[in-house]
Amino acid sequence: MEPRERQVRRxxxxxxxxxxxxxxxxTVGYRLLERWSLLDxxxxxxxxLSSVGFGExxxxxxxxxxxxxxxxxxxxxxxxxxVNRFTDAVVQGYFQDSLRSRRRRRVIxxxxxxxxxxxxxxxxxxxxxxxxxxxxxxxxxxxxxxAIQEAKQFGYLxxxxxxxxxxxxxxxxxxxxxxxxxxxxxxxxxxYTVLSAKALKPxxxxxxxxxxxxxxxxxxxxxxxxxxxPYITGGKRMAAAALRPQVMDFVDGVVTGSxxxxxxxxxxxxxxxxxxxGQSLRDTNMRAKTDALIIAIRRxxxxxxxxxxxxxxxxxxxxxxxxxxxxxxxxxxxxxxPLSPEGPRLPRH
Numbered sequence: 509m510e511p512r513e514r515q516v517r518r519x520x521x522x523x524x525x526x527x528x529x530x531x532x533x534x535t536v537g538y539r540l541l542e543r544w545s546l547l548d549x550x551x552x553x554x555x556x557l558s559s560v561g562f563g564e565x566x567x568x569x570x571x572x573x574x575x576x577x578x579x580x581x582x583x584x585x586x587x588x589x590x591v592n593r594f595t596d597a598v599v600q601g602y603f604q605d606s607l608r609s610r611r612r613r614r615v616i617x618x619x620x621x622x623x624x625x626x627x628x629x630x631x632x633x634x635x636x637x638x639x640x641x642x643x644x645x646x647x648x649x650x651x652x653x654x655a656i657q658e659a660k661q662f663g664y665l666x667x668x669x670x671x672x673x674x675x676x677x678x679x680x681x682x683x684x685x686x687x688x689x690x691x692x693x694x695x696x697x698x699x700y701t702v703l704s705a706k707a708l709k710p711x712x713x714x715x716x717x718x719x720x721x722x723x724x725x726x727x728x729x730x731x732x733x734x735x736x737x738p739y740i741t742g743g744k745r746m747a748a749a750a751l752r753p754q755v756m757d758f759v760d761g762v763v764t765g766s767x768x769x770x771x772x773x774x775x776x777x778x779x780x781x782x783x784x785x786g787q788s789l790r791d792t793n794m795r796a797k798t799d800a801l802i803i804a805i806r807r808x809x810x811x812x813x814x815x816x817x818x819x820x821x822x823x824x825x826x827x828x829x830x831x832x833x834x835x836x837x838x839x840x841x842x843x844x845x846p847l848s849p850e851g852p853r854l855p856r857h
Contacts, residue, residue: 516593516596516597519593519596519597520593520594520597522593523586523589523590523593523594524590526586526589526590527586527587527590529586530557530579530582530583530586531550531553531554531557533579533582534549534550534552534553534556534557534579534583535549535550535553536549537549537575537579538552538553538572538575541569541571541572541575542566542568542569542572544565544566548565548566551565552564552565553579556576556579556580556583557579557580557583557587559580612665612666615665616647616665616667616679616680616681617681619645619647619665619680619681619684619685620645620681620684621645621684621685621686622644622645622646622647622681622684622685622686623639623644623645623646623647623685623686623687623688623689624646624647624649624671624677624680624681624682624685624687624688624689625639625646625647625648625649625689625691626649626650626671626688626689626690626691626692626698626701627649627650627671627690627691627692627693627697627698627717628648628650628652628655628656628658628659629655629691629692629693631691631717631738632648632650632655632689632691632692635689635691636648636659636662636664640662640663640664645665646664646665647664647665647666647667647680647681648664648665648666648667649666649667649669649671649676649680650666650668650671651668651669651670651671653668656668667679667680671690671692671697671701671704672697672700672701672704673704674704674707674708677701677704677705677708678708682705682708682709682712683708683709685709685712686712686713687712687713687714687715688701688705688712688713688714688715689714689715689716690702690705690714690715690716690717690732691717692717693719695718695719695720695723695726695727698716698717698718698723698727699716699723699726699727699730701716702714702716702727702730702731702732703730703731706730706731710731713733714731714732714733714734715732715733715734715735715736716730716732716734716735716736717735717736717737717738718735718736718737719737719738719739720737721737721740723735723737724737724740770831770832770833771831771832771833771834771837772803772829772830772831773829773830773831773837773841774827774828774829774830775827775828775830775840775841775844775845776825776826776827776828777822777824777825777826777828777844777845778824778825779824781845781846782822782844782845783846784822784844785822785823785824785826786821786822786823787821787822788818788819788820788821788822789802789816789817789818789819789820789821789822790818790819792822794840794843794844797839797843798832798836798837798839798840798843799832799833799836799839800830800831800832800833800836800837800839800840801830801831801832802816802828802829802830803815803829803830803831804816804828804829805820805822805826805827805828805829806826806827806829807823807825807826808823808824808825808826828844
C-alpha cells in the first residue's frame with residue numbers, strides 16, 4: 509500500500525473510532541448520571557446523535573440535560589470530521605486506488621516465470637522498455653513513489669517497496685520468478701538485493717549493475733550471474749563503435765532487434781524435450797530446415813563452443829545461441845523442442 513493510501517486509511521479509521529468513542533461516552537454518561545440500563549442509555553445516545561426527534565427515554569435531570577447538550581456538540585464535530593474525511597477520500601480517489609491495488613496484488617500472486625526489475629532510474633527505464641518490447645512478464649520494484657508513478661504511466665506492473673528487504677522480494681513472488689535485475693543507482697543496494705535474492709532462491713539468475721570495478725568484484729562474490737557496469741561497458745562499446753562501426757551496427761541490430769529482420773535467441777535442450785540430443789548438427793540438418801544459424805553452444809558445464817561445426821554433437825543441457833529471422837527461430841524451436849507450448853521470446857514490432 510502506498511504512503512498516501514495508508515494516510516487516508518488511517519484518517520478514515522480514526523474518524524470511525526472517534527464516532528464510536530462518542531457513542532461509548534454517551535452510553536456510559538447516561539448510565540452514570542441517570543442510572544438507566546445499558547440499552548436505554550445506548551438508545552438515548554443514538555437518537556440524540558442522529559437527531560431523529562424521538563422523545564426522551566425518561567425525564568432527564570438538569571445534569572442529564574447538560575450532558576445531552578455536550579453530547580450533541582460532540583456528535584456534530586465527530587460526524588462533520590467523518591464527512592470531511594470521507595469526501596476527501598472520494599476526491600483523492602482512495603477507493604478507486606484501493607480497488608486497483610487489490611487487483612494488482614492478485615496479479616502479482618499469479619505471476620510465474622517473471623522478471624523482477626529493482627530500480628526504475630535511467631538504467632531501469634531502459635531495461636523495462638526492452639522487457640516490454642519482448643512481451644515478457646515483469647514487475648518494477650522501487651522505493652520512490654515518483655518512480656513507481658512514472659512506471660505506472662507506461663502500464664508496467666509495479667510494487668512500491670525496498671528491494672533490499674526479503675519481505676519485499678517475497679511479496680513480488682521471487683520464488684516463482686525467473687530472473688532478478690538489480691538496476692538501482694547505489695552499489696550497496698544492488699549488492700544487498702543480490703545477497704537477499706540468492707538467499708531466498710539460490711538458483712535464481714541475478715543481474716546486477718555496478719558503478720566501479722571494485723563493485724563488480726563484490727557483486728560476483730555475492731553470487732551475481734552477470735554484472736554490468738554502465739561506464740566500463742559503455743566505454744568498450746564506444747571504442748568498438750569507433751574502430752568497427754559496421755560490425756557494431758550489425759551486432760546492435762541483431763541483439764536488440766532494432767533492424768526488425770534478424771534476432772538472436774537462447775534455446776536450452778534436454779532429452780525429454782529434444783529428439784536430437786546425441787546427434788551431430790550435420791545429422792539434424794537444422795540449417796536447411798529452418799535457415800536459422802547456431803552460432804555458439806554453451807555446454808552444461810559452462811564450456812563455450814563458438815562456431816560449432818557439422819560434427820559438433822548436441823548434448824543434454826546445451827544452451828544454443830541462435831540467429832535468424834523471427835520465422836526461422838520459431839521453426840527452429842518447433843523442431844528442437846516439439847513438445848514446448850511456448851515459442852521463443854521474440855520481439856514483436
